[in-house]
Amino acid sequence: MIADIPENREPVVAIRDVSRRFRTKLALDDVTLSVPRGVVFGLVGPNGSGKTTLIKHVLGLLRAQTGSVRVFGRDPVADPVGVLSRIGCLTEDNDLPGWMRVDELMRYMRPFYPNWSDAYAEELRQAFGLEPAVRIQELSKGQRARVGLLVALAYRPALLVLDEPSAGLDPLVRRDILGAIVRTIADEGRTVLFSSHLLDEVERVADHVAMIHRGRIVFDAPLDEIRATHRRLTVRFPEPRPRPPALAGVLAWEGSGREWSAVCAADAVGLRAAAEATGGSVVAEHDLGLNEIFVARAGAVAARAEV
Amino acid sequence: MRSPALALAGQVWQRHRLGLSICAGVWLAVAVTALFTPPMAWGPGPEDGALRPVHFLFLFGSFIPVIAFVICAFIFNRDGPLEATDSAFPRWTFVLPVRTPTLVAWPMLQAAAMTAGVWVAWDSTVLRPVGLDLPLVWPAALLAAVTAWLQALSWTPHPVPWLRVLTLLLVVAAVGLIAAFGMLEEIPDVIWVTLLAALIPLAYGVAIVGVAKARRGDTPEWTWPVRVWKVIRDSLPRRRNEFASPLEAQAWFEWRVRGIGIPFAVAVFLIVWVPIFLLGPRSIRNVASPETPMLGAVAGELTPPGLFVVGVLAFLPLYMGLMGLDLGGVLYKGQWIHDARAGCHPFVGVRPLTDGEIVLAKMRVAVRCTLLSWGLTFAVVGPTLGLTGAWRELAAAPILNSYSPWEVFVGLAAGAVLLIIFTWLRLVAYLWVGLSGEPRLIRSLAIIVNVLWMPVAYAVWWLLQHPAGVTTLQAFAVTAIGVKLVLAGILVRRLVHRRITAAPFAALCLAVWVIVAVGLITVVSKVLPGEQVPLFGVVAVVILLMPLNGLAAAPLVLAWNRHR
Numbered sequence: 122m123i124a125d126i127p128e129n130r131e132p133v134v135a136i137r138d139v140s141r142r143f144r145t146k147l148a149l150d151d152v153t154l155s156v157p158r159g160v161v162f163g164l165v166g167p168n169g170s171g172k173t174t175l176i177k178h179v180l181g182l183l184r185a186q187t188g189s190v191r192v193f194g195r196d197p198v199a200d201p202v203g204v205l206s207r208i209g210c211l212t213e214d215n216d217l218p219g220w221m222r223v224d225e226l227m228r229y230m231r232p233f234y235p236n237w238s239d240a241y242a243e244e245l246r247q248a249f250g251l252e253p254a255v256r257i258q259e260l261s262k263g264q265r266a267r268v269g270l271l272v273a274l275a276y277r278p279a280l281l282v283l284d285e286p287s288a289g290l291d292p293l294v295r296r297d298i299l300g301a302i303v304r305t306i307a308d309e310g311r312t313v314l315f316s317s318h319l320l321d322e323v324e325r326v327a328d329h330v331a332m333i334h335r336g337r338i339v340f341d342a343p344l345d346e347i348r349a350t351h352r353r354l355t356v357r358f359p360e361p362r363p364r365p366p367a368l369a370g371v372l373a374w375e376g377s378g379r380e381w382s383a384v385c386a387a388d389a390v391g392l393r394a395a396a397e398a399t400g401g402s403v404v405a406e407h408d409l410g411l412n413e414i415f416v417a418r419a420g421a422v423a424a425r426a427e428v
Numbered sequence: 429m430r431s432p433a434l435a436l437a438g439q440v441w442q443r444h445r446l447g448l449s450i451c452a453g454v455w456l457a458v459a460v461t462a463l464f465t466p467p468m469a470w471g472p473g474p475e476d477g478a479l480r481p482v483h484f485l486f487l488f489g490s491f492i493p494v495i496a497f498v499i500c501a502f503i504f505n506r507d508g509p510l511e512a513t514d515s516a517f518p519r520w521t522f523v524l525p526v527r528t529p530t531l532v533a534w535p536m537l538q539a540a541a542m543t544a545g546v547w548v549a550w551d552s553t554v555l556r557p558v559g560l561d562l563p564l565v566w567p568a569a570l571l572a573a574v575t576a577w578l579q580a581l582s583w584t585p586h587p588v589p590w591l592r593v594l595t596l597l598l599v600v601a602a603v604g605l606i607a608a609f610g611m612l613e614e615i616p617d618v619i620w621v622t623l624l625a626a627l628i629p630l631a632y633g634v635a636i637v638g639v640a641k642a643r644r645g646d647t648p649e650w651t652w653p654v655r656v657w658k659v660i661r662d663s664l665p666r667r668r669n670e671f672a673s674p675l676e677a678q679a680w681f682e683w684r685v686r687g688i689g690i691p692f693a694v695a696v697f698l699i700v701w702v703p704i705f706l707l708g709p710r711s712i713r714n715v716a717s718p719e720t721p722m723l724g725a726v727a728g729e730l731t732p733p734g735l736f737v738v739g740v741l742a743f744l745p746l747y748m749g750l751m752g753l754d755l756g757g758v759l760y761k762g763q764w765i766h767d768a769r770a771g772c773h774p775f776v777g778v779r780p781l782t783d784g785e786i787v788l789a790k791m792r793v794a795v796r797c798t799l800l801s802w803g804l805t806f807a808v809v810g811p812t813l814g815l816t817g818a819w820r821e822l823a824a825a826p827i828l829n830s831y832s833p834w835e836v837f838v839g840l841a842a843g844a845v846l847l848i849i850f851t852w853l854r855l856v857a858y859l860w861v862g863l864s865g866e867p868r869l870i871r872s873l874a875i876i877v878n879v880l881w882m883p884v885a886y887a888v889w890w891l892l893q894h895p896a897g898v899t900t901l902q903a904f905a906v907t908a909i910g911v912k913l914v915l916a917g918i919l920v921r922r923l924v925h926r927r928i929t930a931a932p933f934a935a936l937c938l939a940v941w942v943i944v945a946v947g948l949i950t951v952v953s954k955v956l957p958g959e960q961v962p963l964f965g966v967v968a969v970v971i972l973l974m975p976l977n978g979l980a981a982a983p984l985v986l987a988w989n990r991h992r
Contacts, residue, residue, distance in 0.1 A: 180774075180777070180778055181777075181990075181991055182772070182774060182777045182778070182990070182991065182992075183991065183992055184991040184992060198991040201780060201781070201782060201783075201990075202780045202781065202782055204780075205778055205779065205780035206780035208778075210778055212774060214774075216773065216774060216775050217775065218681075218685070218775065220684065220685075221684075222666070225666070228670060228671065228677075229671070229677050229680065229681060230677075231670065231671070231677075232670075232671045232672070232673055232674045232676070232677045233674045233677065233779060233780050233781070234780070
């Protein structure tokens with residue numbers, strides 16, 4: 122039996138009260154987030170919402186102006202070696218040196234990571250169909266992403282960080298990336314933190330989802346819980362209405378005239394009763410996809426900001 | 429801005445308004461200085477109107493950088509790398525509903541007017557008031573014509589990478605020859621200006637054809653030079669061994685990205701230097717005239733070949749300081765710096781290395797660059813002296829007469845070792861600038877290192893002409909040394925406090941610094957004649973030039989940049 126050492130109970134990433142300002146722009150606003158061990162943690166949010174800024178804090182590329190960031194219980198700024206040697210990362214730009222050959226890159230990366238496995242690296246290279254003597258600049262964007270994935274996975278990192286890894290890539294490469302995520306969590310105790318705005322991907326692989334919007338965490342919960350709490354109710358009113366009624370728990374309304382549809386994040390039974398109290402009747406109730414939840418949440422935040 | 433013509437004309441101003449405003453500020457400052465400073469303040473000079481140091485200062489210290497900036501702005505060098513095959517003309521303008529001749533005409537007209545105007549402004553308000561009577565009209569026409577051709581070539585797609593750089597260099601070289609010809613031959617201004625003006629429509633035609641080709645994606649391509657280059661590149665030795673440590677791997681990366689160009693550039697310098705050396709003794713005798721007593725005294729002691737050798741030996745440490753700006757870079761990882769954003773490139777930032785280790789890897793590369801550069805220099809200088817027989821004149825230098833052969837040998841060996849260490853120190857002294865990841869700081873420092881030394885050197889020279897000035901200079905040197913040493917103390921303390929380095933290691937580094945400084949002072953004071961260069965001057969120059977704070981600041985600056 123494996124002893125339950127304290128480290129195993131700690132979250133892999135613990136972000137507490139972190140704010141970050143770039144000149145006049147508040148990029149992160151008092152963010153608190155915790156990534157549990159052994160999960161696929163999806164970070165979603167519109168462009169410019171603060172996903173990359175948050176990930177840069179995890180990698181120690183940005184210093185927390187307020188609050189604290191701990192990865193494996195350590196400060197990534199104070200102890201870059203201790204933290205970064207256990208993280209594999211692939212970013213949207215995937216900025217690998219174009220002049221290096223694939224085998225040179227593998228040889229260069231090897232000494233940095235004590236867990237680097239030549240056999241596994243070679244297995245991945247063959248699986249991705251990468252020629253060792255080819256220079257990275259001569260590869261297609263998809264092949265370059267595969268090279269980035271290879272060097273991020275070859276040492277079986279305890280935490281795999283992917284920042285918009287699929288952006289602009291074809292479905293075959295995206296499949297490889299999702300496969301890598303699945304492979305990573307298949308190894309017990311390993312964790313994946315990935316940001317994306319391709320929500321169908323997040324929905325397919327994530328156990329836990331956090332949404333960030335305008336630098337604030339809008340929601341942060343296991344995916345099953347998010348699905349269970351978000352519903353779409355279609356309400357029919359006896360007379361046409363110029364605008365829908367204001368009901369607590371409704372994130373967004375769509376529709377016109379007599380039939381309106383509400384995306385809600387509350388107890389559906391209570392909401393049904395509230396809708397009926399305004400004269401309407403609920404004629405349909407549906408589950409929601411992450412995409413719809415995301416759009417409704419982002420819209421609700423924007424509406425609150427305008428108010 | 430309703431007119432397309434105005435929109436096109438305004439793009440250079442909108443993009444470079446800060447730089448152009450600074451240029452205008454520089455012009456205003458030097459014009460006011462030239463206007464209100466009495467002529468005798470510029471120091472002694474020959475009566476026949478020959479160039480004085482102040483003329484070089486105003487010509488090279490202000491006009492050349494300004495005109496270079498203006499030309500670069502108008503050839504759109506920031507819209508496309510000049511070494512690439514594609515046109516440097518802004519691509520976004522290709523989709524504008526404007527005919528190509530109109531698209532090309534506005535920036536060409538503006539550039540011609542602007543460059544000619546800059547010359548007229550400098551000539552009439554700066555150079556003439558300081559006594560440098562240069563022609564007004566034909567240099568203005570020459571600048572306008574040259575800029576038009578530089579624009580035409582920059583905007584025309586080229587079939588092979590780097591070919592454009594070659595053609596641009598040819599244009600610049602041709603300008604030099606034309607200017608020299610114009611100054612030597614007294615051609616009437618009318619003919620001269622007509623000939624130069626005729627070059628502008630010709631350049632306009634070339635530019636229209638070039639931009640039209642770029643607009644329709646018609647970039648010519650010669651594949652054979654690229655294939656030949658690839659064969660050569662692929663036949664070069666490749667790294668096949670494993671790296672023993674992360675530090676070794678990082679040092680290899682730094683060498684490939686930034687280090688390898690340093691000895692390469694030294695080799696190019698040596699190729700240029702050898703012909704100059706062969707032609708040099710006569711010009712040295714001319715320069716070392718009674719009007720330059722210090723240079724004359726040094727040339728007398730060392731002999732002309734000796735002075736040339738000293739010049740070559742001085743080049744490396746000076747050049748290395750400039751290269752250190754790039755060696756410290758963390759903005760990019762192999763491609764050109766054009767689009768690099770401020771900060772530390774994530775490829776470097778996420779390596780599991782401490783900030784100190786990243787700096788150490790760069791310092792290791794600096795050792796390799798220094799040794800290779802000096803190896804190349806000695807390998808070229810030695811045979812050149814031997815084959816030309818110049819070594820006999822060198823060996824007969826008066827300065828060597830008072831020493832035994834054994835003392836000369838030991839002195840030269842010690843001097844060589846100190847010079848190598850000093851070169852390495854110069855190379856690593858500016859690492860902190862690149863490590864800051866601030867492109868503006870890097871560019872500004874490069875300009876300061878390249879340009880500002882001239883007014884400083886001029887001010888020192890001017891002060892040395894007056895007894896009161898010497899006292900002022902001494903006081904200034906003492907203050908500067910004091911500030912430098914206090915700052916070093918603060919930085920070292922912070923390094924130890926942040927545990928970036930251990931206290932004993934810091935003490936060892938300081939001890940080595942003191943030993944090298946004392947060694948350099950000893951050797952330099954032996955080489956230079958004591959009656960011309962006092963010991964205090966040698967001590968001050970060595971201490972002020974010996975890098976100290978730059979070294980101590982490097983890991984601290986990287987820590988700031990890497991974890992902003």
